[in-house]
Amino acid sequence: MRLVYLGDIVGRAGRDAVVERAGEIRRRLDADLLIVNGENAAGGFGITQKICEDLYAAGVDVISTGNHVWDQRELLDYIDSDPRLIRPINFPAGTPGRGATMVESARGHQVLVINAMGRIFMDPLDDPFAGVEEQLALCRLRESVDAIVVDIHAEASSEKMAMGHFCDGRASFVVGSHSHVPTADAQILPGGTAYQTDAGMCGDYDSVIGMEKTEPLNRFTRKIAQGRFAPAMGEATVCGVAVETDPATGLAVRVAPIRLGGRLAETFPDWAAQGRAAAE
């Protein structure tokens, strides 16, 4: 099975690039499922129903989020109606929406996608490890599901790595988001789980984490806001990770980064055009 995850979409530049590239990415990889993190899609802050619909229309299967999930207040009314849009699982009981979703791929495989938020240097939430554990205990690879993907939205690289090892052998793929910078540490962990610390953003990399750089620079140096943060509007780089799983185990056999367009060095899995490693 081939799973693709694209990191935090930042603003219009990021949205346009993902909408434009989603079909191509699916086709080149013969991908079974496309997940994107959409927490910054609406002008850098949150996401709307309209944007979700545009992303689904472009070929996205699941949208995960993070600390910016509620920035657009309309989402509170919408999120319960959309089974493919998830928010971090470790919000308090009673929070609108869901923290995990089971989706069926075009070929009929069941995939569980979990979204969790780290707590180091972030707003206090419930324990992300306990939240993920509960899902993994309910839902075992090969038994009740064909693949499991965990989006760990976190600041500290230590917490993301710890989540990778925590899920190792029990999830197909653990990927980080939130730093808005792709990491170059894609690997298959010893237990068979594909891992990358951060997928990076889909946004303009001539910026400060996707935002037009003047105001962030002003705030770092002068400590007084001059204006609002606005997404940078240069050409976005679409950043993500592709994973191929072994249908016999649900674990990963291949993992590779994706970077298309914009300022960063392009890369695409060199196995994209090859046949699958194991017959399905």
Add this chain to the structure above:
Amino acid sequence: MRLVYLGDIVGRAGRDAVVERAGEIRRRLDADLLIVNGENAAGGFGITQKICEDLYAAGVDVISTGNHVWDQRELLDYIDSDPRLIRPINFPAGTPGRGATMVESARGHQVLVINAMGRIFMDPLDDPFAGVEEQLALCRLRESVDAIVVDIHAEASSEKMAMGHFCDGRASFVVGSHSHVPTADAQILPGGTAYQTDAGMCGDYDSVIGMEKTEPLNRFTRKIAQGRFAPAMGEATVCGVAVETDPATGLAVRVAPIRLGGRLAETFPDWAAQGRAAAE
């Protein structure tokens, strides 16, 4: 001019790998200067005189550090005597050691190396932007120096990116450290400064930021220490960034990541074996 920076050396695995690979890296790139971040070289916590000497003997020219700089208390007595070992410039006035150093390359070029520490999610220090500004104001590319390298040791990707843009056009190369994960965003910023958000660690990537993973996992999930943190001892990946500057401007013409050994996908600048982009 060709400059190489290798990120945080973690423990013996990281030290051994750097000592073993330093000569090869210099030779393959025909490098003029090799800088390493050594803040975690001594068992994960700090660095000692002996380790500095071993690194210099292996071909390292400059050692930068970060928040762990004082973990080995002997360094307080040693640091003033070593002009090639630097600590973040934004410690209070009167702090032992220096925050920047001017070194001469084998070919006689002058290079200013500055070490600064971010403040977001980190211990309070003086303003890193003001500290770097003071150096850049004193020391201009092409006027008093052939190249300027800034190691911004910081947690938040936003602060590192902001430092990149802050120095853009005034430094040859701004590189982040501290996250212990290499980022895949090497680029030359619009003003000509080479930039990568984090060089990554030189350490074992089957770990939590270079430390044996059991105890970090225990602390994340149980919130009670069971033991001490110890560096992971598997084969290290040497992670860093190579930059080539234009001698006419001191700005960057090429930038590419380095990853050698261990668990991560290897990469080396494809221009390493080529002649320099501009005659020196």
Add this chain to the structure above:
Amino acid sequence: MRLVYLGDIVGRAGRDAVVERAGEIRRRLDADLLIVNGENAAGGFGITQKICEDLYAAGVDVISTGNHVWDQRELLDYIDSDPRLIRPINFPAGTPGRGATMVESARGHQVLVINAMGRIFMDPLDDPFAGVEEQLALCRLRESVDAIVVDIHAEASSEKMAMGHFCDGRASFVVGSHSHVPTADAQILPGGTAYQTDAGMCGDYDSVIGMEKTEPLNRFTRKIAQGRFAPAMGEATVCGVAVETDPATGLAVRVAPIRLGGRLAETFPDWAAQGRAAAE
């Protein structure tokens, strides 16, 4: 019913003062229950079985703790055996010890004491509001218990005040700890719950939060540790809060601070020697 709570005991100075004064405080107030926070009793860091026994012998009924609870590792083996020693309730499931305890006063009243830890500017734990809610839902004033006391061990005054209002009308008394400074805001909240943002420490106030002041001052100004933190050894001020409840409701009718000895202005409830406000 009369309940007394004394804040964080810091080191030997604090222990000696509490042991010496506990009987006097009980007697002057004709107190039914004496609770102390002991998280810094052992040299500033944690507490031991021996110290617990000394405190019980001096007249203490319940010992609560906070973020320093595990600093003395022997406590992990001891805590399960001591029903009067509590640790914050919002540690992960499976943590040794208990986060709440039901104790019987000398006169046969049942008192529930809950310990919770804040999360703002502190280590991530489970939700303290949810943890307290669970206890309050199980155990209602006048129905199953005569009084309920909540020790909210937290850094941010906002989180402590919020806990006060959260419990208002459902607990007899909510008191903060951890800042090591007594606040002067004792009041009965609109719903009948006695509240004080912080009880203050039992320790030497010629110090930095109870620790000998030289090393803290050194670290604030030089940012390099010179030595270890050690408790200040001058005469301690015993700091706490006394509450009288109405037996008919379990809610508070009187609240007043206690400060005895050392450098702070002394105070003791002016109603201590009076009869109780309502017959029991």
Add this chain to the structure above:
Amino acid sequence: MRLVYLGDIVGRAGRDAVVERAGEIRRRLDADLLIVNGENAAGGFGITQKICEDLYAAGVDVISTGNHVWDQRELLDYIDSDPRLIRPINFPAGTPGRGATMVESARGHQVLVINAMGRIFMDPLDDPFAGVEEQLALCRLRESVDAIVVDIHAEASSEKMAMGHFCDGRASFVVGSHSHVPTADAQILPGGTAYQTDAGMCGDYDSVIGMEKTEPLNRFTRKIAQGRFAPAMGEATVCGVAVETDPATGLAVRVAPIRLGGRLAETFPDWAAQGRAAAE
């Protein structure tokens, strides 16, 4: 000399109470100088020229601030024109306004008032200890000035206590602000400096740090904003500290808290109506 400091004014309730009580406080104490912290005076967020003028008209001599100083953007244009309005001294060089001011009392004494901001759990700024040191080095008690007051606006009680000891013997009075809760630790430090960790707010104490409690409680428990923060409008308690200095030394001979009105137990210096301890 008699100096009065009133803590953070929160919203209209706090403003009205200070305007109403300022004259009475001055008269009862025969005060020479009245300082207030105004950082939350404008609806909880910042302060305006109009509010400054109202406070001066009511008898206030100096207004200090804190992290909310720039919440009302008009202040950026106004602050340079008002020598009696100060902002934290450890903002970057070039920041509008001043961090310290020399004022003359009605009786012709010179008083230096310094405002500094802590960094623990707060936004990164320059070193508050170095900023205060620079002022104290320039301006010595009895030599160039009759009294020195330091407002240390900080979250951590440790940082405030450390500032007290740092200034001990060199300033007349160090007082904390920002926690919005008065502390009960007024004392004269060993070197002669009056100290209280926090003056408390001038605001409604049936609230969460002065704000109407519903929304803060909602955010603590549900982690999703429902509305905006608005100041609580119940009767405010005016909270502050009074200090009497020895004219021969500029150091403190008396210190006592002030709490008037609202929900907290009232207190006023019992020496207010007495003659001064030492002839001026």
